[in-house]
Amino acid sequence: MPEYSEYSEVLGGKCPFGGDTVGGAFTSKPTLSDWYPDRLRVEQLHSDGVVADPLADFDYETAFSGIDLDELKTDIKDFLTTSVDWWPSDYGNYGPQMIRMAWHAAGTYRIADGRGGAGQAMQRFAPISSWWDNGNTDKSRRLLWPIKKKYGNAISWADLMVLTGNCALEIMGLPTTGFGGGRRDSWEADDATYWGPEWIENSHPESFDAMVMRSQRWNGQPGDSDYELEQPLAASHQALIYVNPEGPNENGNPRDSAIDIRITFARMAMNDEETVALIAGGHAFGKSHGKVAAGKIGPPPEIAPMEDQGLGWSNPEGKGFAEYTMTNGIEGAWTPNPTQWDNDYLTNLFRFEWEKHENPHTGATQWRPVDPDAPKTPDAHVEGQMNHLMMMTSDIALKVDPVYREICLRFLDDFDYFTKAFSEAWYKLTHRDMGPKSRYLGPEVAEKDFLWQDPLPPHEGPVVGESEIGTLKQAILDTGLSVSDLAFTAFSSAATYRDTDKRGGPNGARLALEPQKDWKVNVRTGEVVDRLTQVKASSGLNVSLADLIVLGGCVAVEQAAASAGHPVTVPFTPGRVDALQEQTDPEQHAWLEPVVDGFRNYVMPEFSSVSKVSPEQMFLDRAALLNLSAPEWVALTGGLRALGCNHDGSTVGIFTDRVGTLSTDFFDVVTSMDYEWTKVDEAGTSFTVDDRATGESKFEASRNDLLFGANSQLRAISEVYAGCDGGELFVRDFVAVWDKVMMADRYDVTKG
Known part of the structure; x- marks a missing residue:
């Protein structure tokens, strides 16, 4: 074998394993999506599969049930009132920081498609891990690692994060409504969920262009009759959990902020009272951090230097933490007692007039009391230093919006009522994505049935034999x-x-x-x-x-x-x-209610005029929501077409003259070259299926039918069933996926 020196001479001194070879094998671009940006990403149906899960066969329910929950909570509460040198706690209490971690883990939930939420601990992975609104939540999880390590796989990250938030509330005086375990962790980055059309370079705070971002996901401006947020999105901006705390477009306008708050919290399944309770309750604790200009902060975890070992947002100023901490750029605390559950947030909001000013460190818009005799709040780290109270534009919004104001005054008059409202809203926030109550584990599950849990009456008597x-x-x-x-x-x-x-x-x-x-x-x-x-x-x-x-x-x-x-x-x-x-x-x-349901060949009439995506993309999303694989998607669709299951009883996509027979006729047509497909309308939503030899129109079709012949992955599966030996296999596969869909919500007899 030639020596390297001989290769080096031939290659002009270059390493033979170099240049384009290494780049082609290991760089991230170009990808299929770069080459073909409009391609249907069927592979999203197979993301987060069992192959990626090291605990796929692990009986989490049994392991979790074996934990002494009181002991675990004691360990968490003992930790919360400590402090470590590499990331000191504010006010000697990690509680507020952990509430934010749990809140932001749960706050990604959106009601339009049920995505997001705390249920899989997706805050650990991109893109959520590196959103600028999640700045320094990586430190919160790293602080919890010793407890996670002690209890191992018996407590998932998803459950631990929520439970830690509960413990934080409890040590600071809030009686929590309860805690239900049972969340199983995800094990890979989320490359499927649509979080919005904006692209933020590296997710750096300094690259956050509010005006550009709003122009892409919002229609109109606050106060316009047509002001609307793109579906299914919930957050007001990319890389935010809810709204920009400085107001829409960072405009510092509380009335505009109230409009955004109402829209985004509603998209996250919260009504007005729950919204006020969460904001006012959450801001009873801790502080906001803004001591260093955003442009000085390092990259987020996903692209941080390897030597930082998964921690992002390195801070070059001073210690880089404690009194130099930077998260959203707003600096200060809302109350004089940031580690105590009380009503001071609302008291101060309504007792004082507030003036807008600019944070000298970051330029962020925030508010302080006009009254020089207003109470001060102790500095989180500098002993003896007292600071002005702080409010955000999104806080002042609660005071100026008439509906929010009325709720605030009700809470001010009845602290016990406010306490109950916040406690129950927190329970909803952290459990909303878990599904029915029967899936909750542990001794602290709330006895009360909440309407948002879609309760069912108990089954009485024996089942039919x-x-x-x-x-x-x-x-x-x-x-x-x-x-x-x-x-x-x-x-x-x-x-x-x-x-x-x-x-x-x-x-x-x-x-x-x-x-x-x-x-x-x-x-x-x-x-x-x-x-x-x-x-x-x-x-x-x-x-x-x-x-x-x-x-x-x-x-x-x-x-x-x-x-x-x-x-x-x-x-x-x-x-x-x-x-x-x-x-x-x-x-x-x-x-x-579906906007598009390709299984029943349904497209909501308003869809084409308001949607930025194609019906087939929505069909793929519907298959994903049903937790189908690509083969299951193909088999289920072909069977429903054979059974004549169009929403309106039409013949669109029914490529058979024997409706009600579980035949492979649908696949025979979509894979056959005996036909050509002709647009009926310029937009390409309707088609005829024409006999190539005679020109006769044999069938009608939609985009959701053509899909199974046009998409390479779906066509390959369709060919399996269209083959001479595909009939029996198709019936078997259809029956299996039919039963899967019918049993998907039977948590009383299956684990899931």
């Missing part, structure tokens, strides 16, 4: 309802499920309640629900409408499979219950 199920199947067949209508109604009951926040699904039969029964996408379900309600009443059996809706779908699939020559028994697990209307919040459930 095999012989009774057979009787019910026959009764369903005797109704004369078609295979198509039964399958459509069952799928419609299940299609609301969101794996992101564990909401929706067939359990509860909320398809029969407001608002779901009136959704346009559910127009075909009314008669089926009425007939199945009659079956329930006449059967004399202990069966719910929810079970009958699902069983009706199973009957339909069995009939369709038999017609295709592949008879099967579709799994059915009874035990569902029926929710009451008073257990269903129409306003909150309205967010479950």
